[in-house]
Amino acid sequence: MPAASATLARHHIAIELAERSYPIVIGTGLLDDAATWAEVPASSRAVIVTNTTVAPLYATRLGQTLSRYHKVVHTVALPDGEEHKNWQTLNLIFDALLRNACDRKTVLYALGGGVVGDMAGFAAASYMRGVPFVQVPTTLLAQVDSSVGGKTAINHPLGKNMIGAFYQPRLVVCDLDTLDTLPVRELSAGLAEVIKYGPIADMAFLDWLEKNIDALKARQSAALAHAVRRSCEIKAWIVGQDEREAGLRAILNFGHTFGHAIEAGLGYGRWLHGEAVGCGMVMALRLSHRLGLVDGAFVERVVALLGQAGLPIVAPALGVDRYLELMRVDKKAEAGETRFVVIERPGSAVVRTAPETLVREVIEHCCRPT
Amino acid sequence: MPAASATLARHHIAIELAERSYPIVIGTGLLDDAATWAEVPASSRAVIVTNTTVAPLYATRLGQTLSRYHKVVHTVALPDGEEHKNWQTLNLIFDALLRNACDRKTVLYALGGGVVGDMAGFAAASYMRGVPFVQVPTTLLAQVDSSVGGKTAINHPLGKNMIGAFYQPRLVVCDLDTLDTLPVRELSAGLAEVIKYGPIADMAFLDWLEKNIDALKARQSAALAHAVRRSCEIKAWIVGQDEREAGLRAILNFGHTFGHAIEAGLGYGRWLHGEAVGCGMVMALRLSHRLGLVDGAFVERVVALLGQAGLPIVAPALGVDRYLELMRVDKKAEAGETRFVVIERPGSAVVRTAPETLVREVIEHCCRPT
Numbered sequence: 001m002p003a004a005s006a007t008l009a010r011h012h013i014a015i016e017l018a019e020r021s022y023p024i025v026i027g028t029g030l031l032d033d034a035a036t037w038a039e040v041p042a043s044s045r046a047v048i049v050t051n052t053t054v055a056p057l058y059a060t061r062l063g064q065t066l067s068r069y070h071k072v073v074h075t076v077a078l079p080d081g082e083e084h085k086n087w088q089t090l091n092l093i094f095d096a097l098l099r100n101a102c103d104r105k106t107v108l109y110a111l112g113g114g115v116v117g118d119m120a121g122f123a124a125a126s127y128m129r130g131v132p133f134v135q136v137p138t139t140l141l142a143q144v145d146s147s148v149g150g151k152t153a154i155n156h157p158l159g160k161n162m163i164g165a166f167y168q169p170r171l172v173v174c175d176l177d178t179l180d181t182l183p184v185r186e187l188s189a190g191l192a193e194v195i196k197y198g199p200i201a202d203m204a205f206l207d208w209l210e211k212n213i214d215a216l217k218a219r220q221s222a223a224l225a226h227a228v229r230r231s232c233e234i235k236a237w238i239v240g241q242d243e244r245e246a247g248l249r250a251i252l253n254f255g256h257t258f259g260h261a262i263e264a265g266l267g268y269g270r271w272l273h274g275e276a277v278g279c280g281m282v283m284a285l286r287l288s289h290r291l292g293l294v295d296g297a298f299v300e301r302v303v304a305l306l307g308q309a310g311l312p313i314v315a316p317a318l319g320v321d322r323y324l325e326l327m328r329v330d331k332k333a334e335a336g337e338t339r340f341v342v343i344e345r346p347g348s349a350v351v352r353t354a355p356e357t358l359v360r361e362v363i364e365h366c367c368r369p370t
Numbered sequence: 371m372p373a374a375s376a377t378l379a380r381h382h383i384a385i386e387l388a389e390r391s392y393p394i395v396i397g398t399g400l401l402d403d404a405a406t407w408a409e410v411p412a413s414s415r416a417v418i419v420t421n422t423t424v425a426p427l428y429a430t431r432l433g434q435t436l437s438r439y440h441k442v443v444h445t446v447a448l449p450d451g452e453e454h455k456n457w458q459t460l461n462l463i464f465d466a467l468l469r470n471a472c473d474r475k476t477v478l479y480a481l482g483g484g485v486v487g488d489m490a491g492f493a494a495a496s497y498m499r500g501v502p503f504v505q506v507p508t509t510l511l512a513q514v515d516s517s518v519g520g521k522t523a524i525n526h527p528l529g530k531n532m533i534g535a536f537y538q539p540r541l542v543v544c545d546l547d548t549l550d551t552l553p554v555r556e557l558s559a560g561l562a563e564v565i566k567y568g569p570i571a572d573m574a575f576l577d578w579l580e581k582n583i584d585a586l587k588a589r590q591s592a593a594l595a596h597a598v599r600r601s602c603e604i605k606a607w608i609v610g611q612d613e614r615e616a617g618l619r620a621i622l623n624f625g626h627t628f629g630h631a632i633e634a635g636l637g638y639g640r641w642l643h644g645e646a647v648g649c650g651m652v653m654a655l656r657l658s659h660r661l662g663l664v665d666g667a668f669v670e671r672v673v674a675l676l677g678q679a680g681l682p683i684v685a686p687a688l689g690v691d692r693y694l695e696l697m698r699v700d701k702k703a704e705a706g707e708t709r710f711v712v713i714e715r716p717g718s719a720v721v722r723t724a725p726e727t728l729v730r731e732v733i734e735h736c737c738r739p740t
Contacts, residue, residue: 295525
C-alpha cells in the first residue's frame with residue numbers, strides 16, 4: 001500500500017465559510033508529515049482526543065508530529081462506540097482539559113471516527129466557550145461525512161445528536177493510510193455515506209460507485225482516494241451554501257430519519273451509524289417511490305449497491321408505532337410533523353412530510369425479510 | 371411602587387452585533403404587556419425555563435402573556451442556586467424539551483437570575499444545535515450583567531463557567547417590577563456588578579452610585595431604572611466591540627478572577643456570585659494599588675461603596691496556595707499564567723499578569739479581618 005499510495009497526489013478541498021473557512025487535506029502519509037499541520041493555530045498546548053481502539057494505532061505517531069508545533073501534547077482515550085457518545089464520556093474530555101490547566105488557546109485534535117469527531121468537536125465548542133479544533137478522521141465514514149461541515153453533538157437517551165453545536169474545525173486531515181486498519185464492518189458503514197451522495201446529488205458518481213464497489217471493498221488506494229475526494233467535494237459544496245441547515249443542507253440527512261430511529265430503537269451501538277443510515281436509505285428510497293417521485297428500478301438499483309457494499313438492507317422489526325414515535329423527535333420535525341429527505345428525481349433530494357399511512361406501509365415493507 | 375413606576379418611560383438599548391443584534395427593553399409592567407414580546411420569532415411552542423423560587427411568582431403571568439404568541443407554553447422549574455448550575459440540572463431542560471417533542475423553532479425563555487439565564491442560554495445554544503431564546507432577568511445581577519451579551523455556561527467541579535457557549539438571545543426584557551420580590555442579599559449581590567462599571571469604565575457613574583446607594587438599597591424605582599439602564603448601556607458598548615472576548619470584553623471580569631476562586635473554593639452556592647465578585651473587586655483593587663496603578667484613596671473609596679451596598683469585603687480564608695491553584699484554571703489564563711483585570715487609572719481597566727509575590731500579599735491582606 002505505501003508504494004502505491006506514494007504516487008497519489010495530495011488533494012486540497014476548501015470549505016468556504018467566510019472567516020470560518022478551512023481546508024480538507026486528503027492523501028497518504030499525512031500523519032507523519034509535519035508540513036500537514038503547519039497552519040494550525042499556535043498554542044503551547046494540544047490535546048489529542050481519540051478512543052481506546054485508535055490510540056494504540058496512531059496517537060503516538062500524531063503526537064510526535066504535533067510536538068513540532070506544541071510544547072505539550074496530551075492524549076485522552078475515550079471508550080469506543082456510539083453507546084458512549086454521551087455526557088459522561090464528554091466529561092472525560094473536560095476533566096482532562098481542566099486537570100492539565102488547558103487554556104483558551106489549546107488546540108483539540110479529534111483522532112478517530114465519527115463518534116470521536118462529534119464529541120471532540122462539541123468539547124471544543126463548549127470548553128471555555130470555544131477553543132480551536134482539528135479533525136483527523138481515521139474511518140471512511142468520518143472522512144467522507146462527519147468530519148466535514150462542523151456538526152458536533154452527543155446523543156440523549158431520547159434522541160440521537162440532540163445536544164450539540166455548529167462549530168467548524170480549523171483543518172480536516174484525511175490520511176487514507178489509516179483506512180488500512182479499519183474493520184470490514186466499519187468500511188461498509190462508511191460506504192453507506194459515500195453511496196448517499198449519488199442519489200441526492202450526483203448520478204455520475206453513482207455510476208462510478210457501481211463500477212468500483214469491489215475495488216473500494218478491496219481498499220484499493222486510487223478508488224478510496226476518489227471516493228473520499230468526490231464525497232468531500234459534494235459535502236463542501238452543500239455546506240458552503242447552507243452552514244446551519246436552514247434548507248439545502250438537510251438533504252445530507254438522506255436515510256438519517258429512519259436511520260436514527262433504528263439506532264435509538266435498538267440501543268446506540270448495536271448497529272453502526274453507517275449501517276443504520278444505509279438501511280434508512282432503503283426506507284427513504286421506498287418512501288420516495290410510494291410518493292410517486294422515482295421508479296422502482298431506480299430504487300432497486302441503489303438498494304442492490306448498498307447490499308453489495310455489505311450493508312443490512314432489511315430494517316430491524318422495532319414495530320411501526322415505535323418507528324413513528326422515535327422519528328417524531330427528529331431535528332427536521334416541525335410543529336410535531338416528521339419530515340423526510342426523499343429523492344425527487346435521481347440525483348436530487350428534497351425535505352417534505354409524507355402521509356402517515358404511506359410511512360407505515362414503507363416501514364412494514366422494509367422490516368420484512370426479503 | 372406601581373404608581374411611581376407607571377411614570378417611568380420604557381427604555382430600549384440596542385446590542386449591535388450585525389445579524390445577531392437584539393434589543394434590551396427596560397421598564398415596568400413588561401411581563402404582562404403583550405406588546406413587549408411581539409418581535410419574538412414565531413413558533414407554536416415555547417418553554418419557560420425558571421427555578422422553583424421564581425416560578426410561583428412570575429411563571430404563570432409570563433405564560434399567559436406569551437400564550438398570545440405561542441400555541442403551547444411549557445414551564446421547567448429548576449432547583450434554585452449556583453450549586454445546581456451543572457450538567458445534571460441542564461439535563462432537566464433537555465429532558466423536558468425532548469419529552470414535549472420541542473422542535474428547532476421552539477423559543478426558550480429564561481425567567482430568573484443569572485443561574486437560570488446561563489443554563490437556559492446554554493441549553494438553547496446546544497438543543498438541536500441551537501434554538502432561539504429570550505432573557506427575562508428577574509434579579510438585579512441578571513438585569514445589569516449576566517442576561518446581556520450572550521455568555522452562557524455551566525460550572526465544572528474544577529472551575530466556574532468552564533463549559534458553555536457565546537450565544538446571543540433574541541431579546542432581553544428587564545421588568546423592574548420583578549426586583550420588588552428580590553431578597554436583600556440578592557439585591558446587594560446585584561449592586562456589586564453595578565458598582566463594577568464605575569472603576570472599569572465610568573467614573574461619573576461611580577459618583578452617581580455614591581450619591582444614590584441608599585436609594586438603590588431602598589429600591590426606589592427611578593434609581594433602579596437608572597442603574598439598570600446605565601449598566602446595560604456600558605455593557606452593550608463593550609460587547610458590541612468584542613463579542614467573543616478577544617480583548618476589551620475581558621475587563622467586564624473585573625473582580626471575577628478572585629471571585630470565581632472564592633465561589634469554587636467555598637463550594638458553589640455558599641456565597642452568591644455577586645458577593646464573591648464584590649469581594650473579588652476589593653482584591654483586584656488592592657492588587658491594582660500594589661502594582662502602582664491607582665492610589666490608596668481610590669481603592670478605599672470603592673471598597674467603602676461596596677461595604678455600603680451590603681457586600682462582604684473580607685475574603686474567606688481559603689489559604690493563599692488554594693487561591694493561586696483555583697485561579698490557574700481561570701479562562702483568562704494563558705500558558706499557565708494567571709491574568710487579572712486591574713484598574714490602570716480610575717475609569718479604565720486592563721488585563722495583565724502580576725508577580726506572584728504581590729498576589730500573595732494581596733490575598734493575605736484581604737483575608738485579614740479589618
